[in-house]
Amino acid sequence: MPLHKGLVKPLGRPVSRAPEGRFHPVSAEFSTEAVDGRVVASRGMATGRILLVEDEPDIAEILQYNLEKEGFAVEVESRGDAALERIRAAVPDLLILDLMLPGLDGLELARLLQRDRRTASLPLIMLTARGDEVDRIVGLELGADDYVSKPFSPREVVLRVKAVLRRASHEPPPGDELRIGSLHLDVAGHLLWIDGRGVDLTATEFRLLRLLMERAGRVQTRGQLLSDVWGYAEDVDSRTVDTHVRRLRRKLGPEADRIETVIGVGYRLRT
Ligand code: CA
Numbered sequence: 200m201p202l203h204k205g206l207v208k209p210l211g212r213p214v215s216r217a218p219e220g221r222f223h224p225v226s227a228e229f230s231t232e233a234v235d236g237r238v239v240a241s242r243g244m245a246t247g248r249i250l251l252v253e254d255e256p257d258i259a260e261i262l263q264y265n266l267e268k269e270g271f272a273v274e275v276e277s278r279g280d281a282a283l284e285r286i287r288a289a290v291p292d293l294l295i296l297d298l299m300l301p302g303l304d305g306l307e308l309a310r311l312l313q314r315d316r317r318t319a320s321l322p323l324i325m326l327t328a329r330g331d332e333v334d335r336i337v338g339l340e341l342g343a344d345d346y347v348s349k350p351f352s353p354r355e356v357v358l359r360v361k362a363v364l365r366r367a368s369h370e371p372p373p374g375d376e377l378r379i380g381s382l383h384l385d386v387a388g389h390l391l392w393i394d395g396r397g398v399d400l401t402a403t404e405f406r407l408l409r410l411l412m413e414r415a416g417r418v419q420t421r422g423q424l425l426s427d428v429w430g431y432a433e434d435v436d437s438r439t440v441d442t443h444v445r446r447l448r449r450k451l452g453p454e455a456d457r458i459e460t461v462i463g464v465g466y467r468l469r470t
Contacts, residue, residue: 245270247292247364252282252308253326254300258349262295265353266360279303283311286318293322293364295356296343298334306334309341316387320375322363324356377412379470382454384412393454403428404447411458411468420465440465 249266253259254277263273274291276282280302286294294312298305305325312318325338325346338346344363347356377384383392386409391398400408406428411419419427421440429439444466448455459467 245361245364246272248272248274249293249295249360250282250286250291251275251295252279252300252305253277253295253297255297258297258326261353262356265357269357269361271360277301279305279308283308286312286321287315290318290321293324293360295324295326295360297326298328298338306337306341309338309343313341324359324363326351377409379412379415379468380454380457382408382412382451382457384409393452398450398452400447400450403443404450407443407447411466415468415470418461418464418467422465424465 249271251259251262251266251273253262253275256277259275259277263275266273274285276285277300279300282296282300283303296305296309300308303311309323309325312321312323323343325334325343327334327338327346327348344366345359347359375385375387377386381394384390385392389405391400391405391408407424410424410427424440444458444460448458451457457469459469461467
């Protein structure tokens with residue numbers, strides 16, 4: 200059964216410890232090799248705290264058993280509202296979420312988690328009813344890293360869990376923090392530090408710097424910056440960009456010349 204190509208969202212807190220096996224990325228085809236990979240990987244026990252939100256006791260039990268066998272610490276919650284409280288009290292390393300739940304349904308729970316900075320990047324696998332394309336799409340839009348359609352084999356879920364955790368541990372968190380030279384941009388906290396010193400930026404300056412840092416080394420035209428930072432159409436006066444870059448440079452102090460002018464084109468942040 201081919202795996203759906205899951206959307207990759209920025210993943211926050213690093214979750215290491217998933218063992219190195221020959222797991223295929225989530226987007227790859229499910230294959231014999233991936234199944235063999237489980238054997239290879241099971242030499243080292245996986246660790247990590249998983250919260251499983253599922254109101255069908257049989258499913259919860261078999262998943263818990265199989266995940267614990269692999270070394271994961273698994274907590275089970277049967278209600279959506281109770282799960283939300285539990286997550287807010289202690290964010291797990293990964294969440295497996297059924298959609299049809301008493302108290303608060305899975306999609307609504309995912310929506311609330313995504314709105315909260317502390318949980319927005321929580322690795323999430325959704326359990327969906329077979330063939331429910333709408334749930335699947337909405338789920339992926341709400342930041343699910345992958346989904347598994349019921350009925351599923353526990354082994355399939357274990358493989359997905361390991362793949363998602365592995366991906367989370369190997370990917371830098373692009374949405375959280377950017378560091379170039381002595382610039383340190385805490386994206387979630389909306390703060391800039393230069394050599395450990397806090398610098399106040401306006402919202403626009405922050406967006407501009409973030410974009411330049413995310414695209415460091417690549418020239419950004421004034422039109423691109425206007426459209427991506429200001430959300431303007433490209434025919435708006437591009438001197439707006441120059442003015443803001445000038446102000447931003449002043450605030451960057453010793454790092455001012457990191458923003459290079461590319462004559463006749465735009466700007467580039469030197470890496
Ligand atoms: Ca259910």
